[in-house]
Amino acid sequence: MSEQIDTALGWASGRFEACSESPRLDAELLLAHCLEKPRSFLYTWPQQALSEDCWRQFQDLVKRRLQPTPVAYLLGTREFFSLEYATTPAALVPRPETELLVELALEQIPGDAPLRICDLGTGTGVIAITLKKQRPLAIVCATDVDSGCLALARENAARHQAEVDFIESDWYQKLPAGARFDLIVSNPPYVAAEHPFLAQGDLPAEPALALTPGSSGLEALEVIISRAPDFLNPGGILILEHGYDQQAPVARLLQEQGFDQIRCEFDHNDLPRTSIGHLSQPR
Ligand SMILES: C[S@@+](CC[C@H](N)C(=O)[O-])C[C@H]1O[C@@H](n2cnc3c(N)ncnc32)[C@H](O)[C@@H]1O
Incomplete structure (x- = not known):
């Protein structure tokens, strides 16, 4: 039977x-x-x-x-902010927590101004594409160091007819000379290389480049925060997703670079996961 x-x-x-x-x-x-x-x-x-x-x-x-293979890789899709995205083992599976970063970003972007936005480490492109879909006047660019991620992000942008400029770059390195943004967002890799978490659940199937930046877990956050003042406009904003135990070092790094109004938002599990800072005086 x-x-x-x-x-x-x-x-x-x-x-x-x-x-x-x-x-x-x-x-x-x-x-x-x-x-x-x-x-x-x-x-x-x-x-x-x-x-x-x-x-x-x-x-x-x-x-x-x-x-284990993540369900999103088996189905080839994952929903994010009510849109369906192509997912492959080239990129991290978009997480629901990252919607918090997008919500925070949207609070900072008025619907009637052509603000310049940059998403660093775009993966499947979900953050950049969602921001462009929600704020069509925004001028959005996104970087990733991995060409496989960028191919996927471009496919997703085409699928959702979102005009985003994707650039293959080690964080800020290949951004056009003189580029300045009103908002920089990033969900970088932030898990320490030897952390036992990396062996759990579906993580072994996801790209290491998307998960861990080095031995402390803070390496990518340090680069992104320390160079942000060179790429932000006066009054510009930086929003970062990070580990639940990285709130204090991220706040310290933001302070050291002259950011103010620093605050951290908690995710659905009540963990401090997304920090935001404003920069009145860029370099
Ligand atoms: C945690 S994943 C986030 C992906 C996507 N933004 C999301 O939220 O689902 C981090 C991304 O950063 C990229 N990345 C890692 N090192 C990078 C570097 N040096 N420069 C630019 N992107 C990098 C990885 O390829 C990966 O796509």
């Missing part, structure tokens, strides 16, 4: 307990993908039998999920 939707889901979620914080959701997303149906279909027709092909395809995805 062939497998039914409900039994297939029960089987897969049981296996995912070991590798996922959301075993049932992962199973539903993968099965809906195999069936080419929305997730609601699984609830409407729990006893529908799966075709041989569909069951085989599902078993294969379950096996790959257990390696």
Whole structure:
């Protein structure tokens, strides 16, 4: 007898307990993908039998999920700020926490001014593209040192018809001479190289370049903050995502570079994850 939707889901979620914080959701997303149906279909027709092909395809995805491969890489997409983005192992899977950084940025960008914005370390492009979609008058550029990320970010920008200038660059290095921005945003790599967290969950499947900048975890934040005064306009703003235990060093680095009105926002887990500073006098 062939497998039914409900039994297939029960089987897969049981296996995912070991590798996922959301075993049932992962199973539903993968099965809906195999069936080419929305997730609601699984609830409407729990006893529908799966075709041989569909069951085989599902078993294969379950096996790959257990390696572990992130669901976003298996599906090839991930939603961010209500838009769907192409995701591949070239780039970090966009995280819901990063929506906090985007919300903070949007609070700083009036809808009626052509502000200049730069997103450093753009990955899939989600931050830059969301800001451009939400504030069409803004002039947005984004950098990444990895050409695979930039190809993906360009694909995502085209998918969402967002005009963003993507530049292959080691942080600020290849920005056009004299470039100045009203807002710089970044979700850089910030996990210390030997941190046990890197071995947990799906992280081993994601690019190390996106996760860790070096032994302290602060290396990328230090470069981004220390050079920001050379690239901000007077009154410019820097917004950074960082680790939950990096609030104090980030505030210190911002202070050392002359930023004021420094504050840190907490994420949905009540952890201090996104810092913001204003710069009245750039260099
Ligand atoms: C944590 S990921 C963030 C990706 C994306 N902005 C997001 O929020 O989903 C950090 C990104 O920084 C990029 N990166 C790492 N080192 C870099 C460097 N020296 N210059 C520019 N980008 C870099 C990585 O390739 C990666 O895409």
